[in-house]
Amino acid sequence: MRPVTNPVLPGCHPDPSVCRVGDVYYLVVSSFGYYPGIPVYRSTDLVDWELVGHVLDRPGQLDLTGLDLSDGIWASTIRHHDGVFYVVSGIARGRTGASTFVVTATDPAGPWSDPVELDAQGIDPSLFFDDDGRCWFTGARDAPEPAVTGPGELWLRELDLDTLRLVGPEHVLWHGALRGQWVEGPHLYKRDGRYLLLAAEGGTERNHAVTAASATHVTGPYVTDPRSPLLTHRHLGPDHPVQNVGHADLVDTPSGQTWAVVLAVRAVDDTHVLGRETFLVPVEWSTAGPVFAPGAGAIHVGEAATAAPVEVLDLAAPLAAQGWASLRGPVTGLVEPVPDGLLLTPAGADLAGRGTPTFVARRQQHPRFRTRTRLRADGLTGAEQAGVVAFLHQDRFVTHALGVDADGSREVRVTAWTSAGGHVLGRAPLPGDSATLLITGDDSTYTFALETGAEQTVVAAVDRAFLSTEVAGGFLGVHLGVFADGASGPSTAQALVEAFSYEPLAAPRQ
């Protein structure tokens, strides 16, 4: 096994779920309002992951129109049984209202089936295949009483694999170990003849924790593991660089070593912008049950996490295969690869709305980075603009775009957007039709600059906390991308993204 460099999936990759088939591991994460939905990653060592496809990549499978970007696809589970891959997931509308579905595939790279809706309330569905081949569905839903905040009850029902329907009686499994907040993210396993139930508790913020219970029968009764929480960073204080650890899924290597994938955030000054990321943690077994990160006490960020190569947008390959995504649906006709670039046509839908604007973006995956975008725009009028964006969600983003000023002269302007609208932070005149736009991020600031030859002119800078989850809310991490909006009707303007690169930057030497 290679040394673990955490996070193993940097940037917004929360709620990881993993399974193994032979020597190969497959992992899915939440995709919220992004399209295509539910990325599938493949690995042979649990450390290096390659994007191989998406579970929901046809409009007929997924309708996210009108949703808050932090709603949509939440925690899914991937499992493999008898030659078939299963993903159970749901479309969340608010933290407890979700429609739950199951999809299947024989190749995890796709195609996946159309979703089959399940008669299940709540969130965070999971599947467990018992030794006798029966499949058990578990999920998290509101508890009747005593009321806790968020889902407080983990429940189980059998899934009939022939009809893909939930059948038989429902069983309430557990109300968590901490009796506090958000008992969710259940996964069931069988170990040494006992059924092990893992849960995420405390909410996905600083109090997040992995807890456990076990039972002799799959339907219960489940007895709380008194060592719970089995993994958390809630006690390490706000200065620990890794926070919010929780939401574990277990997988065994072919030689019997157990690992957990969990979500966690990299916090700086008690805020994070990268979203919840996927970390890998070793697990050992004691007579009392699983021991997470044995002997280590805490999870740390690996050095190599900042030493990744520059990534260049490959115009000849599909955008989704390179980790680019749009908002709530496909952008056919709005964002089109052409021989000399990516053609953007300004749409009426804007980034602050709940539709599908002219926008594609990829995750910010490193605390320090630079994007460099060469853009040409023709015919922009009125409020139309085209450029680059550091985007957290529809109520929080910063655009760095070509447009025209009140006199009709070309300019570049940087605008900070909140739910109250846009606030222009800086402007610079633009002599021609094209510009090289830079976004640079570090531990304190996002800087938006114009590059002319060897010269860089800063147009505006924004405090990093402006784009953080702690300040702006939501479940997401910053994405970096290109967009065109502001059209009041069919637009004759067009923008061409001639080149885009994303470059991780090393930390300054102390």
Ligand code: 6LW
């Ligand atoms: C996920 C749930 C959660 O479904 O956040 O706070 C949701 N907890 O486990 C979205 O990631």
